[in-house]
Amino acid sequence: MSVVSVLVVDDDIEALASARDLLSAAGYAVTEALNGGRALQKIKANPPHVLITDILMPDGDGIELIAAVRRAYPAIGIIAVTEHRLLGALDLLDLASRLGAAATLEKPLAADRLLAHVAGLTGSQAQRARPND
Numbered sequence: 001m002s003v004v005s006v007l008v009v010d011d012d013i014e015a016l017a018s019a020r021d022l023l024s025a026a027g028y029a030v031t032e033a034l035n036g037g038r039a040l041q042k043i044k045a046n047p048p049h050v051l052i053t054d055i056l057m058p059d060g061d062g063i064e065l066i067a068a069v070r071r072a073y074p075a076i077g078i079i080a081v082t083e084h085r086l087l088g089a090l091d092l093l094d095l096a097s098r099l100g101a102a103a104t105l106e107k108p109l110a111a112d113r114l115l116a117h118v119a120g121l122t123g124s125q126a127q128r129a130r131p132n133d
Contacts, residue, residue, distance in 0.1 A: 004122045005029045005048040009039040009065065010081075011057040015107065019052060022111050023118065036060025040068060047073050050121050052114075054107075055082040055092045063095060070100030077121030079114070083107040 006028045010016040016032050023030045031048065033039035037060035039053065051069055055062035062080055069076055080096035085106055093104035103117040 003027070003029045004050070004118075005031070005046070006050045006052060006118060007031050007033065007039060007042060007048040009033045009036065009051065009053040009057070009062065011035060011054065011059075015054070015109070019109065019114065022114065026115055026118075028118065034059075036062060036065035036068075039065055043069060043073060043076070047076060050077045050079065050118055052079045052081065052118075055080055055096060056084060056087075063092070063099065066096055066099045066101055077102050077118075079103045079105065079117050079121070081105045081107055081109060 006023050008016055008019045008023070008030060010019070011034050020030045020032055031042055033042055035057050053062040053065050066078055066080060069078060078101045080093060080101040082092050083106070085091060085093050093106070096104055102121055105113060105117070
């Protein structure tokens with residue numbers, strides 16, 4: 001069985017490090033990116049089992065990333081996170097769900113909820129190869 005890979009995307013260095021450390025300690029192989037553009041490069045090179053992405057970021061936001069990943073890599077489980085759920089009247093987490101995020105979480109992230117969502121998305125995926133293998 002292969003190690004489950006997770007790509008964490010967040011422009012907040014502290015949030016990124018916190019998620020990376022939590023997931024690494026739980027046994028996941030974690031890579032990271034600071035924006036959606038860099039995340040897409042990493043996904044093309046080595047698609048992860050799970051993508052955890054912040055929604056509001058400069059240089060490629062999470063909404064664009066979710067839409068692109070869902071189109072090109074439908075097997076990747078996506079978790080969308082944000083500190084600011086509402087942008088005017090627009091519910092960003094609802095939009096992320098409609099675009100293909102399997103789970104949504106508000107920041108600050110609760111460790112147990114994040115781990116539960118990742119485990120839920122990888123329960124069936126952990127036994128098979130990465131999405132494009």
